[in-house]
Amino acid sequence: xxxxxxxxxxxxxxxxxxxxxxxxxxxxxxxxxxxxxxxxxxxxxxxxxxxxxxxxxxxxxxxxxxxxxxxxxxxxxxxxxxxxxxxxxxxxxxxxxxxxxxxxxxxxxxxxxxx
Amino acid sequence: xxxxxxxxxxxxxxxxxxxxxxxxxxxxxxxxxxxxxxxxxxxxxxxxxxxxxxxxxxxxxxxxxxxxxxxxxxxxxxxxxxxxxxxxxxxxxxxxxxxxxxxxxxxxxxxxxxx
Numbered sequence: 001x002x003x004x005x006x007x008x009x010x011x012x013x014x015x016x017x018x019x020x021x022x023x024x025x026x027x028x029x030x031x032x033x034x035x036x037x038x039x040x041x042x043x044x045x046x047x048x049x050x051x052x053x054x055x056x057x058x059x060x061x062x063x064x065x066x067x068x069x070x071x072x073x074x075x076x077x078x079x080x081x082x083x084x085x086x087x088x089x090x091x092x093x094x095x096x097x098x099x100x101x102x103x104x105x106x107x108x109x110x111x112x113x114x115x
Numbered sequence: 116x117x118x119x120x121x122x123x124x125x126x127x128x129x130x131x132x133x134x135x136x137x138x139x140x141x142x143x144x145x146x147x148x149x150x151x152x153x154x155x156x157x158x159x160x161x162x163x164x165x166x167x168x169x170x171x172x173x174x175x176x177x178x179x180x181x182x183x184x185x186x187x188x189x190x191x192x193x194x195x196x197x198x199x200x201x202x203x204x205x206x207x208x209x210x211x212x213x214x215x216x217x218x219x220x221x222x223x224x225x226x227x228x229x230x
Contacts, residue, residue, distance in 0.1 A: 001183050001204065002197040003190065006173070023195045024171045030197055032221045033148050035171045056139045056150045058121070058217050060175065068116050075118065080138045082117040082145055089116065102173050104219050106147045 002028050006037045017044025017093075026107050034107045040064070040091065040099040048090040055089070056104045057081040063095030117143050121152045132159025132208075141222050149222045155179070155206065155214040163205040170204070171219040172196035178210030 002024070009021040018040050025034040040046065040062075048067065059079040065072040066081055068089045075081065075091070083089050093099035117139070124136040133155050140149040155161065155177075163182065174194040180187040181196055183204045190196065190206070198204050208214035 001181070001185065001199065001202055002195075003181060003188050004195050005193050006195050007193065009195075023173070024197045028197050029199055030169060030171060031200070032169065033171065033219065035173065035195070035219065037173075054145060054147065056145060056148065056219070058138070058150065058152075058173075066116070066118060070116065073118050078120050078122065080117075080119050080121050080124075080150070082139045082143050084116065084144055085146070087116055102217060104148065104150065104171070 009037070011039075015047055017041040018046055030107065032107060033104050034109075036103045036105070038099075038101050038103055040093040042093050042096060042098070045092040046090050048088065050086050050088040051109070052085050053106050053109050054085050055081065055083040057083070057091075058102045060100040060102065062093060062097050062099035064091055064093045064099045066091055124152070126154075130162055132156040133161055145222065147222060148219050149224075151218045151220070153206075153214075153216050153218055155208040157208055157211060157213070160207040161205050163203065165201050165203040166224070167200050168221050168224050169200050170196070170198040172198070172206075173217045175215040175217065177208060177212050177214035179206055179208045179214045181206055 011019040021037040063076045126134040136152040178191045
């Protein structure tokens with residue numbers, strides 16, 4: 001068992017305006033999937049991209065939109081987002097505070113940071 | 116892509132004092148893992164049990180303890196909990212408000228509700 005606070009995990013900023021923490025992953029002995037904590041600055045966005053694995057996302061705080069094949073769909077605290085494998089997507093902070101969310105992916109995988 | 120609010124998913128109360136929502140799962144086309152949203156009433160607890168699959172948990176609101184082989188460990192908003200396969204565990208609400216958390220498990224699986 002591992003118990004920590006998400007702040008205990010060092011953040012990575014490999015996209016401008018986006019902080020990522022791998023809060024549970026293979027380093028912890030997690031065999032199947034990785035839980036990440038994201039903070040997106042006001043006006044910033046995750047990369048617009050697709051990949052052959054899914055996302056399961058829960059919005060913790062803030063306001064924004066998910067941009068995909070259906071256009072821009074508003075999201076906020078309590079929103080639940082499932083992005084299927086190979087679906088193009090990005091998440092944009094359109095609010096006035098950090099957009100924070102949990103995003104789970106199967107292991108081992110890593111989202112490309114290419115736009 | 117599926118976008119909803121966790122409230123849109125009908126809750127199940129198969130344990131006294133515990134509401135569970137399967138907010139993303141195989142019914143949504145999620146191929147590998149299921150995201151659940153739990154609300155534990157003040158003074159209530161998830162079942163004390165173990166199972167051959169892991170939990171990845173993020174605490175959204177409230178205060179409580181995780182009870183496992185190491186004893187009772189305090190948790191609260193922002194806590195991150197990894198429970199490895201076969202580790203005995205339960206989560207107890209010791210605070211004065213709902214204890215809310217996200218718990219992800221590999222699919223297909225279902226936690227037993229036996230104590």
